[in-house]
Amino acid sequence: MKIGDLAKLTDTRVETIRYYEKEGLIPAPSRNSGNYRVYEDAHLKRLSFIRRSRDLGFTLEQVRTLLKLADNRDASCMEVDTIAAEHIVEIDRKISDLTLLRDQLVLSVDRCQGDTIADCKIIEALAPARMK
Amino acid sequence: MKIGDLAKLTDTRVETIRYYEKEGLIPAPSRNSGNYRVYEDAHLKRLSFIRRSRDLGFTLEQVRTLLKLADNRDASCMEVDTIAAEHIVEIDRKISDLTLLRDQLVLSVDRCQGDTIADCKIIEALAPARMK
DNA sequence: TATTGACCCTATAGTAACTTCAGGGTGCAT
DNA sequence: ATGCACCCTGAAGTTACTATAGGGTCAATA
Incomplete structure (x- = not known):
């Protein structure tokens, strides 16, 4: 081969x-x-x-x-178990991080009416408090 | 500052x-x-x-x-919308990939009885078909 | 006044897990 | 013999930083 x-x-x-x-x-x-x-x-x-x-x-x-x-x-496959279990924890963390982040993005996209940047809810969501 | x-x-x-x-x-x-x-x-x-x-x-x-x-x-904030929307699609893809992957791992960890490597279901899950 | 410690500076290299690039050889078919 | 797909090595590039080496600044304290 x-x-x-x-x-x-x-x-x-x-x-x-x-x-x-x-x-x-x-x-x-x-x-x-x-x-x-x-x-x-x-x-x-x-x-x-x-x-x-x-x-x-x-x-x-x-x-x-x-x-x-x-x-x-x-x-014994104990060590394999441990590695896999730790990995699952890690994945769960990633999934919940991403889910949170997704929800925030969807929220601002939903609120966006597609007008000018000045009124864009997505940009607003990114801007610090005092810029709003 | x-x-x-x-x-x-x-x-x-x-x-x-x-x-x-x-x-x-x-x-x-x-x-x-x-x-x-x-x-x-x-x-x-x-x-x-x-x-x-x-x-x-x-x-x-x-x-x-x-x-x-x-x-x-x-x-117009159209372009911002597009970037955000694409990003959400990307995140959704990641979430579903991770969820799938998590389920597969949990399955093999659950089936693992903690005995020898030869019988380890986690290793089995990683091995190619013809190794099983 | 000397010095200590927290902070600042630049430039370079290292991280993960590859990918890309430059510059070339091999092997088979036309 | 020449074109094309495939193979080779070694080095550099990718993302988004982090770390390291080797040094300067500044305010407070002994």
Whole structure:
């Protein structure tokens, strides 16, 4: 498998794969005669794991830890639990932040009558108290 | 007003204020004898506007545009409307992405019995289909 | 008066997780 | 042989700041 094939299979950009290799997340594959990277099935599996974790919002640092843990099949999954639980808390925080922010924006957009900037409720919502 | 005062009033770090100046978001203030920046009320207003916009999740690029628009009091606020509306769409997308992601994580954490990695449902959720 | 401490200055580099760019090689088909 | 899609490396760019190094200013205190 060449890097482009792997990229297509995992919906990852070629540059990102090379970046993961440089970061040590994926082992350096062997090369063919033309110095092209040649990937095996194990690479595909590992990269899929990384991409799925990233899609779920884990940082690369967390992915690094998860990969180490995942390799140790007899160990307890307590640590994995902890990472996931912390991540959920983080996501919940983000969701409620965004929801609050959304409501404020919708409010000012709703009140805006589309007239001049001087009367724009959105700009008003952004301006400090003493500018109003 | 010295930079530290302005920082306190707007809940902004001193470095961030200097960064905004370098980025042209805030005009360079005059300096006192000791080469310290001296700020006026107009700076406070402008920085407050920027911070509030950032808090609402607008990018600095969007803030730049909003500032330009806000200065033009007779213009129509149509463009402001558009930016805000697009931003809301973006936020909604983020919220639903995060919600989906949260549900998937909660599911796998709930199913996890805290035994070995080999049986860990969280790791399973991350692994590609053929690894399961 | 000397010095301490809080504050200010500039310029540069670092952060996360990539993406883009410059400048070039490989391999296959026409 | 030449065009084209694909591959290579190394360095720099992206966003929105934050941190660091190395130094100056100023008011109050010993």
